[in-house]
Amino acid sequence: MSELKTILHVDDDDDILEIARMALEMVDSFTVHQFNNGSAALENINALAPDLLLLDIMMPGMTGPDLWEQIKARPDCPEIPTIFMTAKAEDSLSQDLLNTGALAVITKPFDPMSLGAQIRSAWSLLEEA
């Protein structure tokens, strides 16, 4: 498995995008591309060729799982490891996503100082597999 460098992050909340960007770029030196809706992410994903998708589950219009399904369905798009973020309490959806191939589900609020470590930890599981 290649090294984790580029992360595509989609969340409808601008503050959370800002906090995550600072956490991943400044603390962990990832290259982060961010969008506040799924449609924009879909338009740019091929050009950005991210190593990892970090998707918020609850977004207006297109949800994180919807976006993930559309990305997986695109023949021109390689399979990209995906981590979801959620502020909801329900376990069933998270479990469903993990069962269908999601790398991890990170629950909000997250600690910006350890967000990169959480992502690397999940990525390492992928390397072990």
Added chain:
Amino acid sequence: MTLLKAAVSYIRYLAVLIAAIAFGIVLDMENSDHFRSDQRLQLIESNNEFQSALERAINEKILITEGIMAAFASRPDMSRREFERVTSQLIRNVENVINVAAAPDLVIEYVYPFAPNQAALGLDLRERADLMDAVERSIATGETIIDGPIDLVQGGRGFVTRSAVFGYYSNSFENQFWGVVSLVIDADGLFETAGLAVENLDIAYVVQDRDGRILSGSSEVLFMDPVSTSVIAPGVNWTLSMVPSGGWPALPPDRYQIWFIVLALAALVMVLMRVFQWVVDRKDAAETQLSEAIEALDDAFALYDKSGRLIMCNQRYKALYPTSAELMVPGARFEDILRRGVETGQYPLSKGREEEWIAERVAAQRNPGEMLEIKLSDGRWLRVVERATPSGSVAGLRVDITELKEAVARSEAANAAKTEFLNTVSHELRTPLTVVLGYNAFLKKPDSLPNFKKTQNRLAIKDFDGAQESLESFKADLEKFSRQIDVSGRQLMGLISGILDMAAIDEGTLQLHSDRLELEPIVDELVEQFQLAASKKGIDIIVETGAHEVLADPLRLRQILLNLIGNAVKFTDSGTVTVRTGSDGGQTWVEVEDTGCGIAPDQIDQIFERFVQVDASNSRKHDGVGLGLPIAKHLAELHGGTIKVRSVEGQGSVFRVELEAPQRERGAAAR
């Protein structure tokens, strides 16, 4: 009904009794006729016997006469001694012959026995006119004439025979009259010899000659419907009439036995009828009790035989299936009733697979045991419980579980709503919390921020202008973090306050501190709070207020209006939001009208329900937990007012708060 039944029962018994009496009468008459006929037949037989005996006794005497006649015919001049010898020979062993006389040329010359009768010798019969009549008739007819009875000189009564004797005498060829032979016969002895005129005779009789003269017996017999026969002998033509001694029996001796048997049979029939009626009554009572018990059930009941034909059902069963109820008569097939229900759309779950559904249901009915739940076209749900009886019949109960189903559905919906609410609350708490904690993490480590590092680096190279610039950027970062933390903190505060308000409303502990308030400044203040957000979305907020007052808690009134104006701005992407005030009667109202997305008609009733989100999906466009409107409505109601809404989906909504006006406002409105 019971009286009528009892009356019918007694009429039946009476009919049996009348029939028995009629039968007894007919039988009695038949028996009496038969008895009388039998009595008569027996008497006829006795009568014939007496008649024969009498004829024999008479003929016996005639034979004696003819014997003597024959003797004189052959020997006309027979001596008296010879006469006595012949006569004694002839009457030997013959009873009731008192004497015998012979009168040649009608003058008595022979008598037997001689001694007691010798006085009659020489009697010329022609000189006795009373005797000549019979003599002349005998001469004229040539037959023996029996005369009498006459009272005898020696006592008693007697019959006298006169027989003219003819013969051929003195070599003459002419049959010449010789004389007369007479016998005197003991009349009473004659009848005794025939068995009549004896003591202890069990019959009463009368003997008459051809002229009706009574020769023996009682004339009363003639008035008692006697049995009669003719006694015929030479010179005799009598009638013998008889009745039983004491007359004909009026009643047959077994009459009472017959009546006893008939009445006993009638009694037996009535007892059997009573027993049969008792059995029928018991059966009817059992059926009535069963039927009443089944009707008393709260549930529908039906009993089908092992071939699937209806035996019985209650009214509730028919009421459940109105379109097939007319078929529910004893003997109707379960499948036919079911098919009618399917054809009339009674079972919505069968739609599109009617035959398959019928086959499955019939199979389930024939092999009962599993509990079924069936939905009816009127929306009701039935729980079908069917069990086989030992005889193979199928007893079935239909329990209306509609309320249970609805309760379960409501409970599931409530649980789902609560789950959704918790998810939404979780999302609405965690999202601002993420912002608070996220920015705060950088505030705790400001040296991790680029502008901080930049400032440090510029100071290190004594680039004070650059350091001042980066410090300003760092300060701006901190201000931005602080501001966003403040905004998110307020969001959290609002959410927590909403939850606490709802809890207080539920517990009834929310206190109002109402006061007379001017609406206009409050509306202006609240609108001002949303101007920035509205302008960002490109929408205008129009205020149309007047000098209206309201009696309300200022904090809660602001909370109500804040929610309504906030929602209007939140759900409107273009156009305007208009806030207007007014008074009407005893009420002051505030309307918030928007040109937003509006509310679908099927959702408009739900917007004031807590835990119910019009859009609680992961893709919902707007945040919030859905407590704002329910709280606003409760607050309005706590003020004695209300919130009304009208909306057109896609065009916008109007929320109108109506609250109590102070006294002066009412007066102004009235003027």
